Amino acid sequence: MNKECIEKILEAAVRAPSGDNVQPWDIKVSENFAQIDVYNLPEKDESLYNDQQIASFIAHGALLENILIAAKHLGCHARYQLFPEPDNAQHVVTIQLSKATPEPDPYYDAIFRRQTNRFPYRKVKISEQTLQALQQTVAKIDGAKVSLVTEQDTIEQLADILKVNDRIVFENKKIHQFLFDKIRWNKQQIEQTQDGMPVDALGLSFMEKLFFPLLRFWGYVSVANVFGLSKIIELKCWWQCRQASLLGMLAIKGTDKAAFVEGGRAVQRLWLEVTVQGLSMQPIIGLTLLIGQLRQDRLNALSEKHQLFIQQANEKLPELFGLDTEDTLVMGFRLGGEVGAEKRVKTLRKIASQQT
Numbered sequence: 001m002n003k004e005c006i007e008k009i010l011e012a013a014v015r016a017p018s019g020d021n022v023q024p025w026d027i028k029v030s031e032n033f034a035q036i037d038v039y040n041l042p043e044k045d046e047s048l049y050n051d052q053q054i055a056s057f058i059a060h061g062a063l064l065e066n067i068l069i070a071a072k073h074l075g076c077h078a079r080y081q082l083f084p085e086p087d088n089a090q091h092v093v094t095i096q097l098s099k100a101t102p103e104p105d106p107y108y109d110a111i112f113r114r115q116t117n118r119f120p121y122r123k124v125k126i127s128e129q130t131l132q133a134l135q136q137t138v139a140k141i142d143g144a145k146v147s148l149v150t151e152q153d154t155i156e157q158l159a160d161i162l163k164v165n166d167r168i169v170f171e172n173k174k175i176h177q178f179l180f181d182k183i184r185w186n187k188q189q190i191e192q193t194q195d196g197m198p199v200d201a202l203g204l205s206f207m208e209k210l211f212f213p214l215l216r217f218w219g220y221v222s223v224a225n226v227f228g229l230s231k232i233i234e235l236k237c238w239w240q241c242r243q244a245s246l247l248g249m250l251a252i253k254g255t256d257k258a259a260f261v262e263g264g265r266a267v268q269r270l271w272l273e274v275t276v277q278g279l280s281m282q283p284i285i286g287l288t289l290l291i292g293q294l295r296q297d298r299l300n301a302l303s304e305k306h307q308l309f310i311q312q313a314n315e316k317l318p319e320l321f322g323l324d325t326e327d328t329l330v331m332g333f334r335l336g337g338e339v340g341a342e343k344r345v346k347t348l349r350k351i352a353s354q355q356t
């Protein structure tokens with residue numbers, strides 16, 4: 001394998017999504033460019049959502065999928081092993097590369113175009129063909145499946161549940177603080193850190209942008225909540241979900257760390273297919289992560305009121321999405337037609353090219 005090819009593979013790898021764009025990975029390449037090892041960096045995401053590193057393992061799955069797609073596209077055969085060191089839970093994957101004939105893949109270009117779109121969407125009819133393409137790409141990953149809801153009545157019932165995802169962020173001090181630590185307010189901060197989320201990636205309207213900087217102060221937020229701030233934020237999420245062309249839930253079998261990495265691969269495949277189809281997507285993962293914690297009796301860090309919200313979501317989501325109660329929920333999402341692509345900004349990535 002040569003350096004140029006590896007550099008291209010790594011460039012694609014790091015375009016993977018991660019919670020608040022924390023990029024919780026450390027990538028090492030062997031001297032002969034035939035092996036890539038990826039390590040998790042727990043210190044990158046100490047948020048309440050990332051209990052047992054599950055959010056990070058989903059991100060690693062997306063990164064792995066990018067590597068596999070790019071390798072094939074650029075003419076490498078890739079074989080991988082998850083968690084190759086039994087005593088090192090942070091060594092997520094080792095990938096062996098060898099030369100092969102390039103197999104062009106439309107997902108390769110989509111890797112660089114994929115983005116989180118938090119703006120409202122245009123309601124478009126999703127064709128049967130597109131629905132099938134989304135199902136099929138997820139089904140390529142063992143144990144993964146996706147439920148897609150286009151029926152308006154069910155969308156409205158789901159919107160009512162999914163909306164708590166955003167409310168909790170403004171009612172829990174720790175979650176709020178973590179999010180605002182990851183917001184980048186100006187060009188200089190964006191370029192200096194090369195991580196986190198530019199404020200312009202948050203899907204705010206002109207009016208919202210005016211008062212949003214105030215919301216970084218918890219004191220202000222907790223007073224404003226008395227006057228209904230968190231409920232207004234919840235309402236926006238509800239409206240955006242209600243207006244979506246489709247609401248979906250991606251699920252996997254199993255709850256161990258390897259299952260979440262494979263789940264992350266499925267997340268990325270789904271998102272790349274959405275991109276190829278010219279549609280927009282926003283993940284709603286905070287809620288599914290908290291549901292996972294509830295199922296393992298690990299939700300103590302949340303208030304009783306929030307625990308109740310999560311319990312209700314846990315009861316209703318599988319039923320409305322037609323999933324089995326033992327399916328592990330990985331990612332809820334809304335999907336729709338793109339509006340105003342020019343308003344969206346890209347999140348940056350740190351370059352990964354460290355060698356062993």
Ligand SMILES: Cc1cc2nc3c(=O)[nH]c(=O)nc-3n(C[C@H](O)[C@H](O)[C@H](O)COP(=O)(O)O)c2cc1C
Nearest residue numbers: 017018019020021055058115116283284285286347
């Ligand atoms: C595990 C995980 C959880 C995420 N949760 C959310 C979420 O709840 N809401 C949201 O808007 N974006 C969520 N995202 C999207 C990230 O914020 C986004 O991928 C990151 O900021 C990089 O931006 P990009 O997707 O535009 O490249 C999540 C991504 C991952 C991988």
